[in-house]
Amino acid sequence: MRVAIACLGSRGDVLPHVEIARCLREAGHDVAFGCNPDVASILERLGFAPFVYTSLDIRVFLTSQEGRRSFFEGVTVAQLRTFARLYERYSADVDTGLIELCGGADCVIAGRVLQEKVAIVTAAAGTPIVSIRTFPCSPSAPVANPLLGPGPQRLRYQLSKLTYYSLDLGVDFSTLRSTRSLARRVGYPHRMLRPSTAFRRSDHLIVEAFGTAIVPRNKRDRNNCRRIGFIRPTGQHAPPLPPDLARWIDASDIPLVYLGFGSMPVPELGRLITEFDSICASRGYRAVVAGDWSQTTAIAAQSNRMWLEPEVDHAALFPHCVALVHHGGAGTVATAVASGTPSVVCSHGFDQYFWGRALRHLGVGELIPRPALTAAAIADAIERVRSVRVQSAATRLAERIRDDLNGADEFTTVLDEMIANRNRQPTGAESC
Secondary structure: OEEEEEOOOOHHHHHHHHHHHHHHHHOOOEEEEEEOHHHHHHHHHOOOOOEEOOOOOHHHHHHOHHHHHHHHOOOHHHHHHHHHHHHHHOHHHHHHHHHHHHOOOOEEEEEHHHHHHHHHHHOOOOOOEEEEEOOOOOOOOOOOOHHHOOHHHHOOHHHHHHHHHHHHHHHHHHHHHHHHHHHHHHOOOOOOOOHHHHHHOOOEEEEEEOOOOOOOOOOOOOOOEEEEOOOOOOHHHOOOOOHHHHHHHHOOOOOEEEEEOOOOOOOOHHHHHHHHHHHHHHHOOEEEEEOOOOOOOHHHHHOOOEEEEOOOOHHHHHHHOOEEEEOOOHHHHHHHHHHOOOEEEEEOOOOHHHHHHHHHHOOOEEEEEHHHOOHHHHHHHHHHHOOHHHHHHHHHHHHHHHHHOOHHHHHHHHHHHHHHOOOOOOOOOOOO
């Protein structure tokens, strides 16, 4: 079977799709993978030939002056508007690439960002679509829409479900012009009233890949929606722990803390590291700092309390730590919970506040929103999560999440079932 995978996003957005691609290739399927240029090297490392269908480099944008101003200095709504403008700016490039990528595919796997475009491109051929969700995106979810920031997270279900409809309307409005242009270009066989209707009328399956240990099941079940576990990257996507780092960890029993923000390029991380080094000295910690997409300083190289790595294998490192300070991306949250180590989530945007709030609610973490991010705030939060109560809760949740960690294998099973039942007609049913 020829499977096309269409991605557009940061490293954390793309990695679950990369793991799926690896599993499908091992199962004998022909996999074509479309992505933005800044994540192409991840695919090349695994032997894939990535199909780069846009010049939008998200890492370059986030580290640019425009990106820092519009993303890191704005509230959640401003962040959404920023990426809506990017989506429109590069839409023509992506459209051309999607048409080529999806041509001749037996199935297309897409993230939430591209599902409407994929539905338009594949409508004439009737190609089945699988949309992967790494955080709640359904009005039936027991929580408010994670993308709308802190305020709505306190709403009860009868009101929280409205947050999904309101965001969908906003997305439809902001992308209507480009999706109508794509519809005319490919000869879309239906009237285009709202972009979201293109996906709803397609032959599709929605896969929610975040298990049930952290997010309870939806209030209503739908046939075209399946919940599976987290699709966690294997160690092949990141270098193993370097021998020097492993020896440094084993050389001392001083408590170890992880500090890293993934693909969130924190502008002030260099200053944060310098201040945190002093705090480590006074409170008796060591720290492994993962620079990832942030600009860092040489302070870690000058200190016997700090170890700086560009990126590390979270699954290998986290069990050695007493606390994990991170941005709260879904994949990092899953690996953190699985390790049994409490988290301090420093949320920067999108679904990160939601995950941090969920961990705090479960008693296994603390939450620091980006405007309150300081080295002192991190240090105080670390002290709180090192309590016996939080440590015990983290151990219990690690046991409960074990059944939520096989998402890649579960996805393969779900996909096989979908293709086996391919004779059904597109339901046109409301998405979950």
